[in-house]
Each structure stands twice: as structure tokens, then as C-alpha cells.
Amino acid sequence: MLVLEDVNASYGSVVALWGVSIRVEEGEMVGLIGANxxxxxTVLSTIAGVLRPARGTITFGGESIVGESPEDIVRKGIALVPEGRRIFPGLTVEENLRLGAATRSDRLGIQQGIDEMYQRFPILGERLHSSGGTLSGGEQQQLAIARALMCRPKLLxxxxxxxxLAPKLVGDVFDLVAELQDTGVTILLVEQNVAKTLQIVDRAYLMRTGRIVAEGPAYELREAVDIKSAYLGAE
Incomplete structure (x- = not known):
């Protein structure tokens, strides 16, 4: 579904990615883990069209998306839930959801999508007229995910x-992400919480200073000595 091959990306003269190669197959949940x-x-920004790669290829569904605008990439079926949620705090829950469908023109389908989000995330249905800024951190994260789902992505x-998020809510969010995959959503998950990520993803890539330094099935990475010592608290 999504393939990055030998991708370099830079912020001005500073190279942020070096030869990054990643693949995500339909129906998978793939983790991208590593320290802050x-x-x-940067990998997600490059896929989403916010940052253009200096070298390498990015294909989605067999077609290159390098040079496409972020809006066109959303239309092709890739949605991003950004770090920090970035909902619109002054807009209501429903208004935030409608913004997630900005690339769609099917009014009836959009309303059906909103109703589906209220079924999937009941707290949002209870707070549909509340402004986003009044929601708790966990509720805002649900809203950010629901907003992204409103564009009917093939890849989230x-x-x-x-x-x-508070420790209890962290567990709730990981449960939610796992449930999304169970409904057929393909997911690329970026996280610093390596232990919990490796509990729910199918495969993962470990990044360090802009490079992929390890990859494989989650169960193999959980047992890798260097990953256990550096990220999972093992001796």
C-alpha cells in the first residue's frame, strides 16, 4: 500500500532523514518508534506532502505521491492525526468533524459519517455542541482521530x-488504536512509548538520528537485547 524507498529529507541545510525505507501493507498496523x-x-510530514523529499521515492497504491499537495494526498486516502491533536478549540465537536470532511462533497455521506463517529466515540455524541477546547485530553484525542476518519482514509x-495524557488514558488510547485496526483501518503509528507500541503493532521500524536502525515483527523487536535495554527497561 505505502512504500518509501531510500528517502532523504531536509529542513534547509539540515538533513533530517537519511535513506529511510518503509513499507505498510493493507490491513497492517506498523509502528515507527524511537526517542524524541x-x-x-519528519517521516509522516514527508508522506503527507508537508515536506518534499530531497531523494528517494514514496508510492501509495502503486502511484508516486512525491510532489503532491497535502490536500491531494488526503484525497488519495492518507489522513494524519498530528502530534498534539491540533483540534480547533473554538469550534464545536461537530464543526471539527465537518472540517475533517473538507475534501468530500457528498453531504448525505458526510452526515452519515458524523453519525458513525458518534457511535464509535459515544462521548463525542454527548458533547457534540461543546467547543473542542472544553474537552479533556483523552476526549480531544478521540476527536482528532474521528476528524481524520471523516475523510474515509485508506491509511491512518x-x-x-x-x-x-494521564497514564490511565494512555492505555485507553492504545486500546482505541487496536480497535481501529480490527475494523479494517490500515495504520502507521508513531510513538515514543515503545513498550506499548510493540504490544499492538504487527511490525515496527526503530529510528535513531534520522535513520532506520532496526525493523521486523513486533515480537522479534520486543526480544532484541539492545531495544530491551534502551527502550523497555530491561537489563
């Missing part, structure tokens, strides 16, 4: 969905 500053968010990219 490893380049994980999640950037640090557990960031800034």
Missing part, C-alpha cells in the same frame, strides 16, 4: 497519540 528527535514526525497515520 529521531525523525519519526497517528503521531504520538499518547503524548501528554
Amino acid at each position: 528527535g529521531a525523525g519519526k514526525t 497515520m497517528l503521531d504520538e497519540p499518547s503524548l501528554g
